[in-house]
Amino acid sequence: MSASVELPNWLQQNQPVTNPSAKKHGYNPLNKNLGWLQHLLTQLNAPQNIHQTQQQPWLQVVNLAIMILLFSLAQKPLLIWLLALVWLVRLYRLSALQLYQFAKRLGHMSVFSILFILPSCFLNSWSLGLWLLFKTVLILGQVALFLQEITWVDFIKALRQLHVPPLFVLALSITIKYCHILATYLVQVLWAIELRRATTVPTPFYQTAKIMGRLYLTSKRYVLAVYEAMTLRGYQGQTTKVEHLALSKHDWRILGLDLSLIMMYCLVWRY
Amino acid sequence: MFKLENISYTYDATQAPSLADINLTITPGDFVALMGPNGSGKSTLFKILTGLLKPQTGTYYFEEKLVDSTDRCQNHLHQRIGFVFQNSDVQLFNDTVFEELAFGPKQQGLASGAVHQRVTDVLTLLGIEALAQRVPYQLSGGEQKLVALGSVLTMNPAVIILDEPYNGLSMAYQTKLTQLLQSLNAAGKTILVASHNFQQIAELANRVVVFNAQHQLVLDTPLNALTAPQEADLRQL
Ligand SMILES: Nc1ncnc2c1ncn2[C@@H]1O[C@H](COP(=O)(O)OP(=O)(O)OP(=O)(O)O)[C@@H](O)[C@H]1O
Ligand SMILES: [Mg+2]
Numbered sequence: 001m002s003a004s005v006e007l008p009n010w011l012q013q014n015q016p017v018t019n020p021s022a023k024k025h026g027y028n029p030l031n032k033n034l035g036w037l038q039h040l041l042t043q044l045n046a047p048q049n050i051h052q053t054q055q056q057p058w059l060q061v062v063n064l065a066i067m068i069l070l071f072s073l074a075q076k077p078l079l080i081w082l083l084a085l086v087w088l089v090r091l092y093r094l095s096a097l098q099l100y101q102f103a104k105r106l107g108h109m110s111v112f113s114i115l116f117i118l119p120s121c122f123l124n125s126w127s128l129g130l131w132l133l134f135k136t137v138l139i140l141g142q143v144a145l146f147l148q149e150i151t152w153v154d155f156i157k158a159l160r161q162l163h164v165p166p167l168f169v170l171a172l173s174i175t176i177k178y179c180h181i182l183a184t185y186l187v188q189v190l191w192a193i194e195l196r197r198a199t200t201v202p203t204p205f206y207q208t209a210k211i212m213g214r215l216y217l218t219s220k221r222y223v224l225a226v227y228e229a230m231t232l233r234g235y236q237g238q239t240t241k242v243e244h245l246a247l248s249k250h251d252w253r254i255l256g257l258d259l260s261l262i263m264m265y266c267l268v269w270r271y
Numbered sequence: 272m273f274k275l276e277n278i279s280y281t282y283d284a285t286q287a288p289s290l291a292d293i294n295l296t297i298t299p300g301d302f303v304a305l306m307g308p309n310g311s312g313k314s315t316l317f318k319i320l321t322g323l324l325k326p327q328t329g330t331y332y333f334e335e336k337l338v339d340s341t342d343r344c345q346n347h348l349h350q351r352i353g354f355v356f357q358n359s360d361v362q363l364f365n366d367t368v369f370e371e372l373a374f375g376p377k378q379q380g381l382a383s384g385a386v387h388q389r390v391t392d393v394l395t396l397l398g399i400e401a402l403a404q405r406v407p408y409q410l411s412g413g414e415q416k417l418v419a420l421g422s423v424l425t426m427n428p429a430v431i432i433l434d435e436p437y438n439g440l441s442m443a444y445q446t447k448l449t450q451l452l453q454s455l456n457a458a459g460k461t462i463l464v465a466s467h468n469f470q471q472i473a474e475l476a477n478r479v480v481v482f483n484a485q486h487q488l489v490l491d492t493p494l495n496a497l498t499a500p501q502e503a504d505l506r507q508l
Contacts, residue, residue, distance in 0.1 A: 015427040196423075
């Protein structure tokens with residue numbers, strides 16, 4: 001047995017727990033801010049429930065582009081009704097949880113779009129504004145569905161398949177990875193603070209500001225370290241990865257559907 | 272002290288759980304070593320015990336009370352349990368080492384005289400008086416580990432959880448840490464340590480809990496009851 005260490009007296013006693021309800025304190029900026037930040041980060045880091053499709057990623061992007069184009073060009077209610085029908089059939093395949101996520105996302109996006117469309121309602125006519133709003137929500141629905149069906153990894157792959165300039169793809173992919181790594185890191189820092197802060201004692205405002213500043217500095221340091229690690233492993237801003245366009249049987253079906261929708265658009269438009 | 276019933280935790284719904292159906296009871300004064308291969312779920316278990324992660328299934332009791340996410344319960348948990356992270360550099364967020372150690376007791380509402388007393392005591396205890404006015408981020412990895420431990424000790428928690436505390440410490444400090452943990456345990460603190468080093472564990476703990484690569488708890492036994500083949504397995508981890 002090795003020699004024991006002389007512990008100070010207080011460390012050998014039991015520490016009474018200060019109870020949050022014993023003292024009531026008002027606004028605590030540290031708790032408020034950290035709580036908010038933590039909520040945001042856990043949201044960012046939460047695994048998304050993605051609906052797996054059999055489509056090639058690039059086709060998903062093309063499909064989205066075609067649908068958006070058709071929706072924005074379509075003026076006849078009949079055509080819009082047809083397009084919306086196709087869209088609803090695709091929605092039908094989502095699970096309950098995925099549908100909920102989809103609805104939440106669409107709701108958020110629609111609220112933002114209303115802010116932009118409302119002025120046009122006031123300036124022009126209400127009927128025009130509402131028509132615009134209706135179409136915008138339908139288009140946003142396409143985007144929301146797209147986001148529900150594609151992971152970031154696949155989206156990056158799609159961009160490569162479509163021969164988007166590699167530098168742009170690389171920048172995007174690194175940004176996404178960075179954000180993810182940084183969020184994971186920040187969550188840990190926030191955990192450390194949470195473990196040692198008490199809800200009983202209000203933290204003075206200057207200390208909150210100091211901790212927030214520290215958080216910024218550590219994340220900056222951390223991002224630099226990640227960058228250094230990437231440079232050391234030979235990252236120079238170019239990529240040799242080439243993805244080829246591939247088409248499966250399932251993909252042809254989607255392409256066929258897209259083409260027939262376009263044809264329908266031309267037909268309805270003429271008559 | 273801790274009572275876990277059928278606890279499972281999954282980080283990502285598309286992947287297998289990182290902790291599968293864990294049942295574990297820890298009584299006050301226990302000195303438990305957690306062992307298992309990389310990625311077996313040791314750190315995840317610690318995060319559940321400290322209330323940082325909420326298990327998707329199962330129940331968790333701390334000091335006979337069901338743990339939930341209310342402020343009151345979390346506050347109780349955080350004051351009773353001290354946790355030194357595996358990557359303890361993320362744990363330091365103050366301007367100087369002194370302030371770092373003082374943060375916890377200040378938050379507990381101690382008078383400034385008592386806070387000062389605790390900080391100087393702990394600095395002496397860990398032999399890091401010279402670091403008191405240094406900036407925590409500029410310290411070396413091992414120094415940061417000691418400061419993180421110090422910041423937990425000043426809060427005088429009843430339970431101390433250390434996730435691979437020996438990593439990056441010099442031999443002299445490893446011996447020192449072993450002695451310190453033994454004294455803390457003798458003073459009545461419950462201690463949980465994750466480690467890959469059976470040699471050190473054998474000197475310290477009185478109980479060993481082992482996870483396998485499938486994130487299951489496969490062994491929970493007093494150290495002196497280990498059979499020779501079991502011990503040989505643990506030395507491989
Ligand atoms: N933030 C996370 N997101 C997704 N999966 C994670 C996360 N953290 C851990 N995991 C996974 O959970 C499992 C358990 O990880 P954990 O860190 O608890 O292992 P560990 O036993 O502490 O390993 P080590 O000995 O290497 O520290 C691993 O398979 C890991 O990949
Ligand atoms: Mg670990």
